[in-house]
Amino acid sequence: MSLFNQPLLSIICHTFNQEKYLEETIKGFLLQKTNFPFEIIIHDDASTDRTSDIIKKYQDLYPNQIKAILQTENKYSQNVNIWSEFTFPAAKGKYIAICEGDDYWTDENKLQKQVDFLEQNSEFVVCWTDYLNYNGTNFTENDFKITDTIFKIDYNNLFHPYCTLTLTTVFKKEAMDIKLLSSLTHFKDNSLYMILLRKGFGAFMNEKTAVYRIHVGGVYSMKSLFFQRYSSYLNVKEMYDAIPESKTKNIAQNIESLLRHAAFDALRIKYATNDKLTSEEETALKLFFPTAKTSVKFKYYKRILEYSLKKAFKK
Incomplete structure (x- = not known):
């Protein structure tokens, strides 16, 4: 894939103390086969392990494709919206894909499939795919009870089933309202989806393209x-x-x-x-x-x- 000044898609990856998993995540990005250029933006929230060193290593290897945003103090603990303050404004692509630093992609055609779908279906602004769950020992499948190849999502069925996980998200950047996102007090990934659906439909693509890690080191999983x-x-x-x-x-x-x-x-x-x-x-x-x-x-x-x-x- 040749690189140009203007990528069609921006991959956004947020990390914190994920040295055990991050290389597999980044390799999943780099293995993507696309007919369009894409950039990789990796934000580290002042990790205390080797996470930032790994990011720097890959940025040195792929300086034209990987951009690092390295914090010196933790923004999550300050309730800073990292999406609206740092990563979304840095994204140059027409499309944005998201994957956290402890999850990873398994389908080398994931991005191409999702971008093709959004390009060909103008009424849709965001799409997700199925994924496997991995607890460190076993892989398990989801039971979303979705039989359609493409399952249409709007406010009438959002969260039923809860198949809209961050690690498979791809959306049109123009559908995102950064001003609204930055004004939120209780922002989460659900905030992103609810904002996007104002501009069009969401689609769940019924094929597995990624792996969601379940582990005690997850910031959210450690909460009560x-x-x-x-x-x-x-x-x-x-x-x-x-x-x-x-x-x-x-x-x-x-x-x-x-x-x-x-x-x-x-x-x-x-x-x-x-x-x-x-x-x-x-x-x-x-x-x-x-x-x-x-x-x-x-x-x-x-x-x-x-x-x-x-x-x-x-x-």
């Missing part, structure tokens, strides 16, 4: 179950409030479900452990239960009784 659910609730609720087109029954049900599960997690923490609730855990309880259905409130009081009895028997 309550944090994962409550942060997702705040994220989707923020997007629901910001984007009128997203006010569908499907998105509203997702918001309710995320808050319900977060509230029950907080309930468990309050009555089954001796831990004092955080302000967010208290807020989740106050937000959900006063307006919950009678059947849910019954489950609420039943759980309290169960937790109290278990505590009494332990004494």
